[in-house]
Amino acid sequence: MSFTWTPHRFAGGALALDVANSVVMRADPERRIDRYADATALDAFASAANAHCAERDLATALIPVIPDRRPAFIALREAIDGHFRAAASGEGTPERMATLLEAIAGTLRSAGHDPASLDTATAHSALRLSANTGPDRLKICPNCGWLFIDRSRNRSRAWCDMAVCGNRAKASRHYYRRKEESRA
Template identity: 70%
Template sequence: MTFSWTPHRFSGGALALDVANSVVLRADPGRRIDRFADPAVMDAFPDGANRHGAERALFGALEPVGADARDGLVALREAIDRHFRAEVLGAGKPALMADLLDAISATLRRSGTRPHALDTATARSALMLLTQPEPERLKICPNCHWLFLDRSRNRSRAWCDMAVCGNRAKASRHYRRNREEPRP
């Protein structure tokens, strides 16, 4: 099966969240898919982010990380997910923020002179998220459970991507309603 980084996969609204969302069905160990487990898919991520990512203008043309930085990027991804997911759920802890800051620091130390490498840009994106003035804009999609930023004017966005998750939720609700209500 071939895989491509489509616009839907960059619906998080921030590079750090898109990287965190590279794990599909994170909470379901039996069906969990880590897109970065395949080095070729990880190497293709920057190209997808350059085309579809919300922060593409902030970081310039992103480049893949070297083989020596892959584990560090995965550690950063996991720290991002743990911290921001806990924040959205109201279970944020100083230790999770400390872990995220440690992962960011390690990434920035390791990246040195590679400002356009995926890991460096992801660390910078995470720092920007930590300092955002409206943390309530960070949400979890009720359909796929991805993290996303709600940039709607009235903060009413419910799904990471209306075209995918929103339509699935509405179709499921319609199906259930029609199955439960007998027709005259």
């Protein structure tokens, strides 16, 4: 199956959330897909983030995570997802924050000071996100389950990407509404 990193896959609003969203259908073990299970997709993520990530500073292009640091990068991704998903659900705990900070510290220790490395940039993004984004701005898309930042003025954004998830939800409601009307 062919896969490409499209702008939709960077709908989180922060590099850390886009990395966490690399697991598709996370809540459904039967349909769960880890896009980083394929090393070529993980390598391609860095260049796609340069083009599509809302948070990226284009002055330094991201480079892929070196193979030796990939297990720590996956642990960072899981800590990011665990912490911010719990925070978005109103269930954040000091233990989840500690796990996130330990994963960030481990990544920064092993990755050194290379700001162009995807793992370093992701760790910095997670730090900025935890310090500067209130839990009322973090949301979980009701369609796909991805995390995203709601930057709307009145905090009313409902979907990670209106063009994809919003349209799917609206089309589904329309279908079922028409189906009910035809029965009546």
